[in-house]
Amino acid sequence: MERRAKLNEIDIVRGLAILGVLMVHSTSFATVDMLHNRMFGVYNFLNIFSKIGTTSFILLSSFVLFYNYYPQPLTFQRFKKFYRNRLMYIIVPYLLFSTLYFVLRWYQNGYAWDLSQMWPSFWSKVSQGQAYTHLYFVFISIQLYLLFPIFLFLMKRYKWLAASAIVIGVGIQWAFFLLNREYWQVTNRGSWSPSYFGHYFLGAWLGIYFDRIKDWLIIAKEKITATKLAAWIALWGVWLAAGISYVTIFYNARMYQTRYHNALYDGLWDIYTMLTPLVLIQIAFLIGGKMNTSFWVGRLRHLGIVSFGVYLVHPLVLLVYRKFPVSGGSTLIHHAWYAGGFLLALLISWVVVTALSRLTGWSWLLFGSVPKQLEAAYADPRRDGKPAAKTTASA
Template sequence: MERRAKLTEIDIVRGIAILGVLMVHSTSFATVDMKETSLYGVYNFLNIFSKIGTTSFILLSSFVLFYNYYPQPLTVQRFKKFYRNRLLYIVVPYMIFSTIYFALRWYQNGFAWELSRMWPSYWDKILHGQAYTHLYFVFISIQLYLMFPILLYLFKRFRWLAATAVIVGVGLQWAFFLYNREYWQVTNRGSWSPTYFGQYFLGAWLGIYFDKIKAWLIIAKDTITKTKIVLWIALWSAWLASGIAYVRIFYNQRMYQTVYHNALYDGLWDIYTMLTPLVLIQIAFLIGGRMNSSFWVGRLRHLGVVSFGVYLFHPLILLVYRKFPLDGGGTMVYHAWYAGGFLCALLISWVVVTLISRMTGWSWLLFGSVPAQLEAAVPRKPSKEAPVSSPSASA
């Protein structure tokens, strides 16, 4: 079975997605503390419009997996290797960082270091992705990896199911939303994979049919038609409209305590976060041809390659940074302090993950398969037959 071409542009999408994650986390305090300033609308916009990270990573993960595995025959050996890689490059870093963050929180809360108290709390947080606020994403990813072979088998066995994957995914997602609201009332709903079935199944559909879809999705000068232009305008208009509406309802809630039905939040979030990766893929393919010639595009791809490590590590930087809050000064000083938090989280995490990955042989314990990805990302002369893209840690 012929392997499909490697899509290096996906690293650019990951780079943009991790910038969104960092923006959300670095502005979270500002959405509470800066309400009296004239720029509060900007903080609210940056905080809500940037909520594209987790959902984009989930969609990209599904996309890469189905893009690579769907054309291949199902074998026991293939799935042994699949689960071995996930255990080493996803579960191990998750356990290590969960332990680090759990210990830090335990210390911050001033609890006694008694194993009889710590052990039950530790495992409860590990098993729910709650050791720190951002680790729910890895917990969700593990759930989806467990389901992947079953879904892959079903999509290969029933072609109609693969063709209608988006409809099926959204249907299952909203069934979970509604039943959870009326009956189950699961706590921490965002830590459970059905919350993201729409994004996950859309990624699967894109991965399976990408060779057919890309002519309609990717903006290319030599294939432009009036129908495609209308389609692209509709996509971007729907994306902007849903994103701005999503920003607006949070602004009204935060500033005026306006109450909206949960279905409005879920609906706008779902539309916005399912359209965002499509827009980002278009952007990535527009600029992807310059990743070896443009400094900024190359750095964006590099950031995407190390994004899993940056995701895991950056809260440590913000935790230390916020230990030194401002004591006085004008409003502009506070704006600069929040901007500094974003830049520190980005740059320090980026440098630390890159250096550790390049200079040590054990960095996979912390950051997954980043070293192999960094080596693969070294610019080289294009070959006629590109190798298959291996599922990365951030996928």
């Protein structure tokens, strides 16, 4: 069976998503320290409106998996290779970075270097994605990779499940939210995959039916109709309304201690973060044709390719940077310090991941498939003006 066309634009979406992650993490201290500053509204906006990274990566991962695997026959060898790659490229980096961040945190807290205490604590945190604040995303990804063959089999076997994927995913997600609030009280709810089933199943639906729906999703001047234009305006309108509302309730909660029902937070978050990847895909396809001619679009694609490594490394940069806070001075200096945290987290982690991926043969231990993705992307024959053979979207 012929493999589906490669979608380089997905790398641009990843680049935009990792910028969101970096913005959230680099402004987290500012939402506390700058609470009474007149620029607090800006920091709150940047911190909350940028909460698109984890959910976008989950949706993109699901999209790529179903886009690649759904048309292919299910075989033992295919899934053997699938699990081997995830063991090598996801679980190994997760364990190594969990160890690194656990040891750093243990040292920061001044605990005794006693293996009888460290070992149980380490495995307790690793088994819940809590070795450091950002590693819950990798833990969620592992859960979803384990479930993927089951979902794929069911959606191939029962076509109505594939067609109804979005409704089913959102339904399971909200059932988990409600049951957890009323009965289970699972700690670290965000570390468990049912919290993201709406995003995951939307990604699955997009991946399965992308060839049918891409003319409706992708904005192209030559394909504009009144109906499509109305759909695009509605998408952006609902997305902006949900995002601004989500920012507003956090502003009121932080500034005025206004209390809202949990369902409002979850509802606005769900709408905003499920629509965001659709908007990012539209942006990516609008600018994607320039990835080989525009410096900035090309860099954005490159950032997307190395985004997994940047995600793992950047908290270490911020950890060191925050050891040197500014004290006193004008407000402008404080704003510059927060901006500096974002820029250094971006640039240092980007350079480190790229350099290690290109100059070493062992960087896959740290960054998974990033080295192979870099090699494949920049060996693309289309960069030499030759027609490219059809390949899959990069997973």
